Amino acid sequence: MSYPNEVTITEVCPRDGFQSLPDSIPTDEKIEIVNKLIDCNYKQIEITSFVHPKAIPQLKDATEVVQGIKRNNSVKLRALIPNLRGLDRAIVAGVDKVKLMLSASDSHSLNNANSKTFDAMKGFESLVKRASESTVIVSGSISVAFGCPYEGEVPIERLSAICERYIDLGILDLSLADTTGMANPFKVKQVIRVLREKYPQLKFSLHLHNTRGMAFANAVAGLEEGVTDFDSSVAGLGGCPYAPNASGNIASEDLIHGFEEMGINTGVDLDKLINIAKILEGKFPIQSDSFILKAGKCSDLHIAPKEQKKLG
Amino acid sequence: MSYPNEVTITEVCPRDGFQSLPDSIPTDEKIEIVNKLIDCNYKQIEITSFVHPKAIPQLKDATEVVQGIKRNNSVKLRALIPNLRGLDRAIVAGVDKVKLMLSASDSHSLNNANSKTFDAMKGFESLVKRASESTVIVSGSISVAFGCPYEGEVPIERLSAICERYIDLGILDLSLADTTGMANPFKVKQVIRVLREKYPQLKFSLHLHNTRGMAFANAVAGLEEGVTDFDSSVAGLGGCPYAPNASGNIASEDLIHGFEEMGINTGVDLDKLINIAKILEGKFPIQSDSFILKAGKCSDLHIAPKEQKKLG
Numbered sequence: 001m002s003y004p005n006e007v008t009i010t011e012v013c014p015r016d017g018f019q020s021l022p023d024s025i026p027t028d029e030k031i032e033i034v035n036k037l038i039d040c041n042y043k044q045i046e047i048t049s050f051v052h053p054k055a056i057p058q059l060k061d062a063t064e065v066v067q068g069i070k071r072n073n074s075v076k077l078r079a080l081i082p083n084l085r086g087l088d089r090a091i092v093a094g095v096d097k098v099k100l101m102l103s104a105s106d107s108h109s110l111n112n113a114n115s116k117t118f119d120a121m122k123g124f125e126s127l128v129k130r131a132s133e134s135t136v137i138v139s140g141s142i143s144v145a146f147g148c149p150y151e152g153e154v155p156i157e158r159l160s161a162i163c164e165r166y167i168d169l170g171i172l173d174l175s176l177a178d179t180t181g182m183a184n185p186f187k188v189k190q191v192i193r194v195l196r197e198k199y200p201q202l203k204f205s206l207h208l209h210n211t212r213g214m215a216f217a218n219a220v221a222g223l224e225e226g227v228t229d230f231d232s233s234v235a236g237l238g239g240c241p242y243a244p245n246a247s248g249n250i251a252s253e254d255l256i257h258g259f260e261e262m263g264i265n266t267g268v269d270l271d272k273l274i275n276i277a278k279i280l281e282g283k284f285p286i287q288s289d290s291f292i293l294k295a296g297k298c299s300d301l302h303i304a305p306k307e308q309k310k311l312g
Numbered sequence: 313m314s315y316p317n318e319v320t321i322t323e324v325c326p327r328d329g330f331q332s333l334p335d336s337i338p339t340d341e342k343i344e345i346v347n348k349l350i351d352c353n354y355k356q357i358e359i360t361s362f363v364h365p366k367a368i369p370q371l372k373d374a375t376e377v378v379q380g381i382k383r384n385n386s387v388k389l390r391a392l393i394p395n396l397r398g399l400d401r402a403i404v405a406g407v408d409k410v411k412l413m414l415s416a417s418d419s420h421s422l423n424n425a426n427s428k429t430f431d432a433m434k435g436f437e438s439l440v441k442r443a444s445e446s447t448v449i450v451s452g453s454i455s456v457a458f459g460c461p462y463e464g465e466v467p468i469e470r471l472s473a474i475c476e477r478y479i480d481l482g483i484l485d486l487s488l489a490d491t492t493g494m495a496n497p498f499k500v501k502q503v504i505r506v507l508r509e510k511y512p513q514l515k516f517s518l519h520l521h522n523t524r525g526m527a528f529a530n531a532v533a534g535l536e537e538g539v540t541d542f543d544s545s546v547a548g549l550g551g552c553p554y555a556p557n558a559s560g561n562i563a564s565e566d567l568i569h570g571f572e573e574m575g576i577n578t579g580v581d582l583d584k585l586i587n588i589a590k591i592l593e594g595k596f597p598i599q600s601d602s603f604i605l606k607a608g609k610c611s612d613l614h615i616a617p618k619e620q621k622k623l624g
Binding site: 247298 | 313315419420422423459461462463464493494496497498499501502505522523524525526527528529531532533552554555557558559562563566569570573574575603604606607608609610611613614615616617618619
């Protein structure tokens with residue numbers, strides 16, 4: 001029962017959420033939403049992805065969004081990048097941090113990045129070199145780390161080999177992503193325990209999807225293994241391409257509400273965040289998916305029906 | 313990371329699910345569904361509630377359902393009972409076990425049973441006496457054990473006092489119910505650890521609702537504190553009266569799929585169960601709520617889109 005006193009939540013809706021919407025949101029609306037998110041006191045926001053506009057047209061205004069928002073000193077902006085061109089755009093735009101895209105399995109990697117996992121990692125050297133000439137910090141990621149929708153089980157030896165390659169590159173901040181919700185608490189504990197023991201120099205964060213209803217349980221499993229960094233998406237925007245109606249990213253308000261109920265401080269203003277979630281739910285009712293939006297917080301008490309009758 | 317090798321799941325849809333539907337299901341349809349559930353190898357099914365037909369008309373055919381199904385020796389039938397009249401009906405109908413209704417907080421108890429918690433428990437003596445003259449086994453319950461929607465926090469001292477009263481009555485099998493989804497993993501661990509240490513003679517089971525997205529995490533917290541008995545409802549039927557669109561009972565297929573993915577044997581035939589869930593979802597699309605119905609099992613692998621194109 002030893003949980004950390006505080007954790008860091010990275011808000012990924014502006015990247016993972018917006019890229020999964022069927023249409024692009026106008027740039028000024030994106031900027032308004034991100035400004036509201038900054039006002040919730042997030043320490044980090046995944047602001048966009050610098051991918052080719054033809055690949056994800058929803059994020060083609062990445063530079064305009066980064067440069068249009070009201071930044072402050074307490075929030076770091078992270079962007080996802082697939083290649084050198086993306087890194088260059090991210091540096092020019094002025095983000096604090098980039099996250100490299102990588103899939104744990106060859107089949108997922110071939111499908112997302114047109115090359116096998118370790119071939120894709122060969123390209124990372126030039127990215128690290130270029131970033132070192134800027135002020136931008138490089139972090140890594142491992143998608144489908146807890147299971148691949150095409151191959152199933154991802155062996156821990158494979159995750160270890162990827163970690164070692166990242167260490168060789170000098171990248172020590174790694175996001176383990178349960179991209180299609182195949183993790184379970186046992187697997188999360190097992191993977192993180194092994195990797196943290198083998199590579200104490202690495203700092204792992206968890207990016208969890210609630211596809212099979214286990215995201216919060218997986219987050220708690222991560223907490224119990226010492227993870228204190230988590231991604232989530234306000235209003236639960238961000239889906240699962242393999243099951244169009246299935247849940248995607250864990251909703252920030254669900255994760256933060258749950259952690260706060262457990263006595264774990266996130267630093268995020270939950271009431272302000274719920275208001276943003278309501279606005280997004282109004283705009284994107286089909287893509288939104290959040291328990292707290294439906295049920296309210298635990299602290300939102302009710303008047304008993306019999307009392308209501310008396311009052312009525 | 314010590315999880316039990318096996319757990320017992322009690323299917324509560326025929327009670328908690330059916331009572332929450334806006335209309336009554338025809339008796340023969342109920343019997344057909346229960347027969348299919350028995351065929352999934354459940355060890356226990358909460359078959360109905362012997363309440364006054366005016367209170368819950370959806371369950372007015374309780375006796376006909378119990379007597380109409382095809383029983384076998386491996387499944388125990390449990391029924392919820394509110395009073396002596398209900399117990400008598402349950403005995404005549406021929407259930408194996410009854411579960412007494414009780415709320416942890418006075419305001420919830422007043423609203424549900426027209427008396428305060430410990431006043432309601434006074435009536436339990438005559439129930440225990442009557443049951444002892446039959447073959448029916450008596451178990452207890454504590455609703456809103458992890459939080460009351462009217463009062464908020466339920467002090468652990470109050471839960472202890474209820475447990476002691478149950479022990480005095482000779483009732484050692486207790487269901488702790490998170491009736492409106494106010495539990496979190498920290499609270500579940502804390503409550504169960506304290507109660508199990510104080511009252512090692514009691515056997516606790518968990519009845520969890522997914523109202524705020526934490527049901528599976530709470531189940532895992534229970535597992536980690538030694539609980540091996542859980543309630544769930546196929547297709548997630550069974551709601552939350554305070555938030556009409558919110559999630560209710562954790563879906564059996566979600567709980568069982570999650571446990572099985574963690575290597576914990578439930579003994580329930582998951583594929584047969586998913587087929588029943590699909591039938592119920594077809595009949596009651598608004599009331600159904602299940603991750604596995606939307607996303608499939610983790611083991612349902614996909615063909616990569618690029619492979620699909622090649623094949624096409």
